[in-house]
Structure formats: structure tokens, C-alpha cells
Amino acid sequence: MKKAFAVVLGFVFILSLGTLASAQQPIVWKMQSTWTAADNHQVSANTFAEKVNAMSGGRLKIEVSAAGAIVPAFEVLDAVHKGILDVGHAWPGYWFGKHPGATLFSSVAGGPFGMDNMDFMAWMYLGGGLKMYNELLQNDLKMNVVVFPASGETAEPQGWFKKPIADIKTFKGLKFRAAGAASEVFKNLGMSVVILPGGEIVPALQRGVIDAGEFSDPSADMKMGFQDVAKYYYNPGVHQPTGFMEVLVNKAKWEALPADLKAIVENAAMATQGFFDCFMIHQNSLDMQTLITKHNVKIMETPREILMEVLKAWDKVAEKYVKENATFAKIYASQKTWAERVVPYRRIAHPPYELSADYYWGALNPYKVQKAGKLPTAAPAKTPAKK
Numbered sequence: 001m002k003k004a005f006a007v008v009l010g011f012v013f014i015l016s017l018g019t020l021a022s023a024q025q026p027i028v029w030k031m032q033s034t035w036t037a038a039d040n041h042q043v044s045a046n047t048f049a050e051k052v053n054a055m056s057g058g059r060l061k062i063e064v065s066a067a068g069a070i071v072p073a074f075e076v077l078d079a080v081h082k083g084i085l086d087v088g089h090a091w092p093g094y095w096f097g098k099h100p101g102a103t104l105f106s107s108v109a110g111g112p113f114g115m116d117n118m119d120f121m122a123w124m125y126l127g128g129g130l131k132m133y134n135e136l137l138q139n140d141l142k143m144n145v146v147v148f149p150a151s152g153e154t155a156e157p158q159g160w161f162k163k164p165i166a167d168i169k170t171f172k173g174l175k176f177r178a179a180g181a182a183s184e185v186f187k188n189l190g191m192s193v194v195i196l197p198g199g200e201i202v203p204a205l206q207r208g209v210i211d212a213g214e215f216s217d218p219s220a221d222m223k224m225g226f227q228d229v230a231k232y233y234y235n236p237g238v239h240q241p242t243g244f245m246e247v248l249v250n251k252a253k254w255e256a257l258p259a260d261l262k263a264i265v266e267n268a269a270m271a272t273q274g275f276f277d278c279f280m281i282h283q284n285s286l287d288m289q290t291l292i293t294k295h296n297v298k299i300m301e302t303p304r305e306i307l308m309e310v311l312k313a314w315d316k317v318a319e320k321y322v323k324e325n326a327t328f329a330k331i332y333a334s335q336k337t338w339a340e341r342v343v344p345y346r347r348i349a350h351p352p353y354e355l356s357a358d359y360y361w362g363a364l365n366p367y368k369v370q371k372a373g374k375l376p377t378a379a380p381a382k383t384p385a386k387k
Contacts, residue, residue, distance in 0.1 A: 027060045027261070029086035029253065034073040034094060036199045037066040040220035040283070044151040044245050044276045045089035051268035060261050062087060073197045080248045081143045088248040089150065092133070093180025093240075099140055100321045101328040103181035104335065105133050107153055107243030109314030112332070113339035117152045119346065120242035121273075124149055127338040132331050140327050144251040148269035151276035153243035154284065158234035158302040159214030160205070160226045165234070168305050177201050177213030181317060182239045188313040198224060205229045214239070217280060219287040227295040234302045235369070238310050244273065288367055303372040 033045040049062035067073040076088040077095055093106030104112075111120065123129045130149070137143045165171050172190040183193045194210050198220075204210045206229045214237065215221050226233075247269050254262070291297040322329040 026058050027257070029060070029062045030065070030070070031062050031087035031089060032065045032067070032070045032076060032079070032085050033089035034067050034076050034091060034197070035089070036068075036224075038223045039066075039198060040223050040280075041089075041091075041151075041216070041245055042066055043279065044272055047275060048089065048150050048247060048268055048272040051271055052265060055264045055268055056261060060257070060264065064089075067197070067199065073199070077137075077143065077145070077248060080145050080250050083144075083250055083252065086250050086253050088145075088246075090246055090248060091180075092243070092246055093182075095137075095141075096180045096183075099136060099327070100181070100325055101136050101140070101331050104328065104331045105129070105243065105246075106180045107156075107240040108181045108318070109185055109239045109241075110311050111242050111339065111343075112314070112318070113336050114343040115242055115335070115339050116346075117154070117242045117277075119339065119342050121149065121152055121244065122342065123335060123338040124244070128334055129331075132334065136327055136331070138251070146249045146251055146254045148247045148249070148266060149244040149273055150247040150269045151245040151273045152280075153240070153245070154217050154277075154280045155241040156214060156216055156237050156239065157218070157221075158237035158239075158306070159212055160221065160230040161212040161232040161234060161300075162205070162230050163211075164232050164298075164300060165303070165306075167303060168309050171303075171306050174211040175209070177204065177210050177215075178239075180240070181314070182214070184317045185239060185310060185313045188316055189309060202226055202229055217284050218291060219280065219283040222287050222291055222295075227291055227297050231295075231297055232300050233291065233297050234300045236302060236307075238307045239314075245276075292368055299367050299369045301369055301372040 035042045049064045071079040076090050079085040080088040092102045095102035175192040177194050177196050178186050187193045201213050202225045
């Protein structure tokens with residue numbers, strides 16, 4: 001009888017513990033991004049929060065806000081470090097002013113070394129990139145943060161222009177918005193570069209503070225309103241073909257999490273990356289059509305000489321930072337070692353994208369791309385109808 005009573009008491013105790021656990025308040029984290037609410041990248045921030053909330057069964061809830069809600073966009077990293085924010089959603093290139101090595105995680109011209117985003121993200125996860133980025137933030141910058149990739153990047157267009165550009169000479173003479181290492185690259189080309197957060201680019205174009213500028217991709221650019229102030233959209237660009245958006249977690253808040261919630265945060269970030277990579281392909285192709293059909297945007301092919309000069313300019317910028325900064329040199333060498341094996345493999349094992357693309361779609365030009373070297377001409381005047 002006593003044994004049975006003890007068993008009953010044991011069950012009651014276990015049930016009580018379960019009741020207490022379920023009654024505990026969820027952990028709530030404040031997250032702010034560097035994006036405006038209308039920015040396409042905010043989809044990644046929102047998706048990450050939704051996945052964490054769902055995967056944790058409500059035990060960990062992330063409250064999301066857009067740029068400026070708590071701190072200015074460029075102060076997100078410092079705010080997470082200080083505990084003003086628990087989480088930030090940002091782009092590594094914004095920390096270029098703090099450390100040149102940060103830009104190697106945000107994308108630099110040519111990949112670097114010919115990598116596309118699949119090659120680059122493979123380096124992040126399997127080639128030591130993520131470890132080196134955490135070391136840069138924690139050791140070099142003394143930031144109390146832990147970082148995870150939360151979405152890949154698509155190759156960014158060359159940018160938006162109020163007037164067509166025919167050659168490198170025309171391009172060099174412009175006041176141009178850029179960010180991260182791209183700003184150094186375009187300065188090296190002889191351009192007058194203005195660094196602005198995303199929400200300030202279109203107003204600057206409208207006021208004539210800049211002549212042209214780049215931000216991200218067709219979907220993000222359209223939400224920012226570029227099509228309302230500039231009509232010439234040059235594609236492709238080679239200045240930022242890779243990279244990722246990041247989730248920055250305050251280190252103390254991270255270390256306080258139980259192991260299962262840590263795993264949820266980490267895997268929610270990876271799941272968000274996979275989803276957002278697919279989302280960008282889908283949405284960008286739709287929005288490029290909208291830019292043409294509804295906003296009369298002209299899609300222009302970037303002159304090849306501009307793309308080549310951008311690559312040459314980046315090599316000079318990189319050489320400078322390799323000599324000046326040991327961390328930059330270490331990361332850049334790691335990327336080169338990875339690319340030296342992976343890029344040649346991709347070239348022999350993967351068919352060129354244009355091979356099958358040209359076979360099926362080469363005769364079509366659905367985006368009405370105007371080839372490089374051919375400036376747009378005015379529409380022919382209508383012949384008056386005979387009376």
C-alpha cells in the first residue's frame with residue numbers, strides 16, 4: 001500500500017513540474033533590422049522570427065521591428081552588443097567602417113575569386129567562414145554577439161541611373177551611392193561615392209545629391225521606389241554577386257538559452273536562408289516584369305568594360321587591405337583557397353548556365369534588355385492619319 005501511495009505521489013510530482021513548466025513565461029527577444037518595413041529584406045527578418053516562434057512552441061518569441069524603431073539602422077550591431085536589442089537583422093557590409101574584413105562576408109567584386117553564392121555559402125558553412133566571422137566580431141571588434149547567416153544574396157544589378165551610360169568614361173564621372181567594399185571599389189574607379197542607408201537613397205536621387213546608385217535587387221529596389229526617380233536600370237553587376245543577411249544575437253542572451261532553443265535559433269536561421277534564396281528568384285523575376293510594364297523602366301545591359309574595370313579596381317582595394325590588416329588577409333586567403341578548388345570544379349562539372357538557357361529561351365527577350373553600347377532611342381513619331 002505504501003509503495004502504491006509513493007508511486008501516486010511521484011506521478012503527482014511529475015505532473016506538477018509539467019504544470020509549472022507550462023506556466024513559465026516565454027523568453028521574449030526584441031529584434032530590430034537595418035531595413036525599412038517596406039524593404040524586401042524585412043521578409044527575411046520576419047520569416048526568421050516566425051520560424052523561431054513556431055519551432056520553439058512559443059517558448060522563445062521574437063518581436064520584430066524595422067529600422068529606426070529603437071535605434072538607427074547603422075547602430076544595430078552596437079545595440080545588440082550593449083543589450084539594447086537582443087537580436088539584430090543586418091548585412092555584414094554595414095560594418096565595413098568598423099573593420100575592413102567585415103566586407104568579405106557581405107560580398108565583394110567577383111565573388112571573390114569567381115564564386116557564386118552557392119560556392120560562397122558552402123565556404124561559410126564548410127570552409128570555416130562562419131567561425132572566422134564570429135571571431136572577427138568577438139575578438140577584433142570586441143562585440144558581445146553571436147552571428148548566423150539568415151539568407152543568401154542574389155547578384156546585385158549595377159544600379160539605377162537617370163541617364164544612360166555608354167562606357168566607363170561616362171560611368172566614372174557620376175556621384176554614386178554604394179556601401180561596403182563596393183564604395184572603395186567605385187572610389188578607386190574615380191567616382192564620387194556617397195554612402196547612404198537604404199531608406200535615404202531614393203530621396204538623395206530625387207534631390208540630385210547623387211546621380212545614380214545601387215542598393216540590392218529588383219524586388220528590394222522597387223519597394224524602395226527607385227523606379228519613380230530613375231528609369232535606366234543596368235544589369236548585371238559584378239560588385240556584389242554573393243553574400244548574406246545576418247542574425248546577430250546578444251552573446252549573454254545566447255548563452256542563457258538551453259541547448260534545444262539554441263539549436264532552434266541556429267536551424268531557423270538556416271531554414272530562413274533556404275527559403276529566402278528561393279523567394280528572391282521567384283519575386284525578383286516577377287518584379288522585374290512589373291518595373292518594365294507598369295513603370296516604364298528600361299533594362300540596360302551593363303557594358304562589359306565596366307564590369308572588367310570593377311574587378312580590376314577590387315583587386316587593388318583588396319591588395320591594400322591584405323597589406324594593412326592581418327585578419328582581412330587571413331579571411332581573404334581562406335576564400336581564395338576554397339575558390340581555387342571549388343570554382344574550377346564547378347566549371348568542369350556544371351554545364352554553363354547559358355547553354356540550356358540559350359537553347360530554350362535565347363530567341364526571347366521578355367525583359368526588353370537593351371544591349372550594351374546601344375543607347376535608347378526615342379520612339380518614332382506617329383504618321384498623321386490621312387484625312
